[in-house]
Structure formats: structure tokens, C-alpha cells
Amino acid sequence: MLGKRNYQNKNSSKKRSQKPKKEIFVIGDIEMGAGTITDDFISDSTLSTLILSLAKKKGVVDLILNGDTFDFLKCPFSYQGKQLHPTKITEQISLNKLESIYTAHQPVFRALHQFVQDPLHNLYFIIGNHDHDLFFPAVQKRIYQFLKGRHNVFFTLLYEQNKVHVEHGHQYDPLNCIDPENVFTTTPKNTFLNLPEASQGVLSSFISLKTKYHPFLERIKPINVLLSQHKLLNKSIKRRTLIYFTQRMIGYFLRRLINKKTAFPKELVREVFMRVKKQVDCDVKDFVLVFKHQKKRKLAKGNIYVFGHLHERYYEHKGWCIVRADTWRDEYVFDEATRTLIPKTKAYVHIVVSARGDPRVSIKFCPVQRTLLPFAKVLADEFACLKQAAKEEGYRLRL
Numbered sequence: 001m002l003g004k005r006n007y008q009n010k011n012s013s014k015k016r017s018q019k020p021k022k023e024i025f026v027i028g029d030i031e032m033g034a035g036t037i038t039d040d041f042i043s044d045s046t047l048s049t050l051i052l053s054l055a056k057k058k059g060v061v062d063l064i065l066n067g068d069t070f071d072f073l074k075c076p077f078s079y080q081g082k083q084l085h086p087t088k089i090t091e092q093i094s095l096n097k098l099e100s101i102y103t104a105h106q107p108v109f110r111a112l113h114q115f116v117q118d119p120l121h122n123l124y125f126i127i128g129n130h131d132h133d134l135f136f137p138a139v140q141k142r143i144y145q146f147l148k149g150r151h152n153v154f155f156t157l158l159y160e161q162n163k164v165h166v167e168h169g170h171q172y173d174p175l176n177c178i179d180p181e182n183v184f185t186t187t188p189k190n191t192f193l194n195l196p197e198a199s200q201g202v203l204s205s206f207i208s209l210k211t212k213y214h215p216f217l218e219r220i221k222p223i224n225v226l227l228s229q230h231k232l233l234n235k236s237i238k239r240r241t242l243i244y245f246t247q248r249m250i251g252y253f254l255r256r257l258i259n260k261k262t263a264f265p266k267e268l269v270r271e272v273f274m275r276v277k278k279q280v281d282c283d284v285k286d287f288v289l290v291f292k293h294q295k296k297r298k299l300a301k302g303n304i305y306v307f308g309h310l311h312e313r314y315y316e317h318k319g320w321c322i323v324r325a326d327t328w329r330d331e332y333v334f335d336e337a338t339r340t341l342i343p344k345t346k347a348y349v350h351i352v353v354s355a356r357g358d359p360r361v362s363i364k365f366c367p368v369q370r371t372l373l374p375f376a377k378v379l380a381d382e383f384a385c386l387k388q389a390a391k392e393e394g395y396r397l398r399l
């Protein structure tokens with residue numbers, strides 16, 4: 001990965017006077033939740049200001065929300081005053097979660113509504129592993145209603161136009177990918193979302209770690225540094241992984257007794273063994289290598305490939321360009337030397353498509369005044385730190 005400087009490809013340095021044919025903006029991994037303890041998105045003010053500035057742009061503008069726009073995965077299902085995290089997701093459950101997300105993040109929805117009022121503007125929701133719920137037709141319909149726009153609002157796994165390729169990236173990550181031809185399981189009584197392996201694990205074994213014990217720690221990156229500094233969390237994650245793995249294997253053998261065609265969770269087994277063997281962390285893996293390996297012959301000169309999913313900025317330019325702008329949820333980089341947490345700066349990808357020549361890409365930043373957070377303070381009171389972060393971003397959590 002390259003440093004912060006030079007996030008522009010070569011073509012951008014050549015002055016071009018012609019008017020752009022189209023501008024493309026990619027914002028990824030916003031992860032809007034219900035404003036509760038599992039919601040790590042607090043930058044409504046910064047994000048809605050950015051979207052409103054795009055709403056004023058003249059000409060063709062494609063705004064691409066590059067997956068995990070909504071954190072349906074960790075968002076609670078409100079039922080009779082309780083906040084639940086069911087593992088079987090129906091359309092009704094996803095709709096219930098969407099209502100909570102809408103209530104908690106109205107400025108963002110209002111800004112998106114403003115953006116789609118211009119018929120030359122297009123809004124793309126790329127589907128990521130935290131928002132597979134967007135496959136449900138009723139969820140898409142409700143979003144059309146919230147935005148009061150339909151003809152220029154799209155839901156897709158992949159955007160490919162003008163030599164620009166945008167996708168979330170989870171399809172190159174074995175524990176988080178899905179079969180796009182097989183999104184739902186339908187029983188005589190209901191239709192359920194087919195969740196990726198990692199999502200099943202989060203809902204069945206890990207969510208209580210966040211809701212009951214450590215609501216803040218998931219915001220700290222890199223996770224292997226955090227785990228080296230927090231032995232108890234490290235132990236707890238390993239124990240939960242082992243329990244989940246055992247349950248999953250027992251479940252597989254029991255289901256196989258009934259249905260011989262039950263698929264063996266080979267990716268889970270492979271991943272667990274690899275992680276135990278190599279002692280690698282339990283975060284998502286860097287899939288860019290997988291992508292490059294799969295598309296080796298297809299990576300075309302002048303093309304731009306934009307990803308999200310892995311919350312780490314990335315820029316690689318070799319005739320073609322691979323870019324990742326990092327997440328919009330509240331995250332920190334653990335500085336080991338000072339044992340301080342440095343709030344990440346929010347960024348997005350800007351691409352200019354002109355009538356002639358290749359598209360030009362750059363990463364743009366949205367700086368926010370935030371204070372550094374001593375790790376000791378987080379250990380002392382995670383709730384106080386959640387509140388302080390939200391206050392600095394002008395957001396009110398519903399804790």
C-alpha cells in the first residue's frame with residue numbers, strides 16, 4: 001500500500017480543458033445502523049454535507065455507495081420493545097431494521113433524496129456483505145419511497161461503465177461471499193436470506209461480545225495490534241470461534257443425516273485451519289490479491305477498479321488502477337508507540353470521465369476535528385468513549 005501522498009493517477013496531471021462527460025463519486029462502507037450500541041456510524045453531518053454538495057452538481061453524476069452502506073447485519077430487529085439479533089432473516093425483519101436505520105440517520109436519507117431529484121443524477125447501492133437485505137424487493141421499494149426517486153436509483157452487486165469497475169469486494173472473500181444465483185432459501189412458510197458464513201458466525205456467536213461487553217473495541221484497527229494489547233478479548237474471540245466452529249460442524253453432520261446434499265462448510269474449515277496455523281487475525285482478508293489473480297488477463301490498461309470491504313486505504317497504479325478509500329464508520333488506528341487511538345479521516349473516490357481518453361481517479365478527504373483517544377481511557381469506560389466520539393461528530397446515540 002502506498003502512503004498518503006500521490007493518490008492521483010498519471011492522467012490527472014495533464015490539464016484537460018474539455019467538460020467532463022460524467023463524474024463518478026464512490027463512498028464505501030458507511031455502515032449505518034439503528035443509532036444503538038451496535039451502530040458505529042456517527043458521521044451524518046460530514047456525509048450529508050458531502051452528498052448535498054454532490055446534489056448541486058450539474059451534468060451527469062453517478063453516486064455509488066459501495067456496499068455495506070447499511071449495517072443490517074448488526075442492526076437489531078425491534079420486537080416488542082426488545083432488540084433481537086435473529087439468525088434467520090426474512091423480508092419483514094429486514095424492513096423492520098430499515099425503518100430503524102432511517103429513523104437514526106435521517107440527514108443522510110434527506111441528502112440522498114436531494115441528490116436523486118436531478119434526473120441527470122444516478123444513485124447506485126452496491127450490495128455488500130452487511131446489506132444483502134437489499135436483495136429483498138420490499139426493502140428496495142421502501143428505499144425508493146424514502147428517497148422519492150425510482151428511475152435513477154439502482155441496486156446491484158457490480159457497477160461497470162466507462163472503464164470504471166466498482167464492487168464491494170466480499171465476493172473475493174470466501175467467508176463473506178454469497179452465490180448471486182442463490183440469494184434466498186424458500187420454505188413453504190417463508191423466504192430467508194442466505195447469509196455468508198461469517199455473517200452466520202457474527203449473529204450466532206459474536207454479537208453479544210459487542211452488545212454486552214465491548215461496544216467500542218471493534219472500531220480499533222488493525223485488529224491484530226488490538227488483540228496483542230487486549231489478551232482477554234483475544235481469548236474470548238478464540239473461545240467463541242471454537243464454539244461456533246464446533247456447533248457448525250455438528251449442525252452439518254445432523255443436517256446431512258436428513259439431506260445428503262447438505263454442503264460441507266469447506267471454506268470455514270480451510271479458513272479456521274489456516275488462521276490457527278498462521279496465527280493470522282480474524283479480520284477480513286485482503287482480497288485484492290485474489291481479485292488480481294482471478295482477473296489477471298482481464299485487468300485492462302486505463303481501467304479503474306474501486307473496492308471497499310476491507311477498511312484500509314489502498315492505491316495501486318500499473319496502467320490500470322485499483323483504489324480503496326476506507327470506511328465511513330467511526331474507526332481508529334492503534335498507535336502502538338503512544339498507545340493512542342488516532343481517528344481515521346473519511347475519504348471518497350472521485351472519477352472524471354471525459355469524452356476522450358481514460359477516466360481519471362483521485363481520493364478526496366473530508367477532514368473532521370477529532371481528538372486523539374488514549375487506549376487507557378477506552379479500557380476504563382467504553383461507553384463514555386462512544387458518547388465522546390458521537391458528540392465530536394455532532395451525533396446523538398440512542399444508548
Ligand SMILES: [Mn+2]
Pocket residue numbers: 067068128129130168170308309310
Ligand atoms: Mn464488507
